[in-house]
Amino acid sequence: MLEELKQKVLEANLLLPQHGLVTFTWGNVSEIDREKEIVAIKPSGVEYSKMTAEDIVLVDLEGNILEGELRPSSDVDTHLEFYRNWPGIGGVVHTHSTWATGFAQAGKDIIALGTTQADYFDGAIPCTRFMTDEEIKGSYELETGKVIVEEFQKREIDPERVPGALVHSHGPFTWGSDGFNAVHNAVVLEECAKMNAIAMLVKNPEIGSMQQTLLEKHFNRKHGPGAYYGQSK
């Protein structure tokens, strides 16, 4: 069933390691057939290099497995929460891409500082609030989806105009018209996180007292400039 969709979702998943967005078996991609209300998603814990279209798991919007020998991604409940709440999206991606996950671990939005982000995200890429003990100890993946949907409702953000979010202390999720578009947005989100971090570093070159002392020590070294490369005369 839905062989073409499974092949497409396999190819979208294989783009994650190709773009350097995941390590080992981290991350996952899914896509929905809206007519049949069936989601094709990456199998849990399978190495990308060994993954086949047959491994892709089909589930309904309640998470019931319709086809597949393997367990669906451990994040399936997060993906399904987006499909249930946002009828305009067709594909979802989750990664632990380094720069975006750094922002998620810091609990910081990726604010729009340049045209690169503005071309694909109409504003800041929001980071969710920290989740409660109950949410974490309960069905974490389902609660993760709820917290992201809640964040967009609270901030009145249109998910089709900002196709991504950061889960506090976890990592990025993106979405799009299909799996490939969601992967594209995951690549752009990671690049924006990198650029944003560099811009904030460059923009605020505040030198703390320790650095100042260290700098002055080097500014005023006895032998003057160049001493590191041999004794000055």
Ligand SMILES: O=C(CO)[C@@H](O)[C@H](O)COP(=O)(O)O
């Ligand atoms: O976020 C996590 C684990 O923290 C997961 O997304 C894993 O990175 C991938 O899990 P599977 O999709 O293989 O179940």
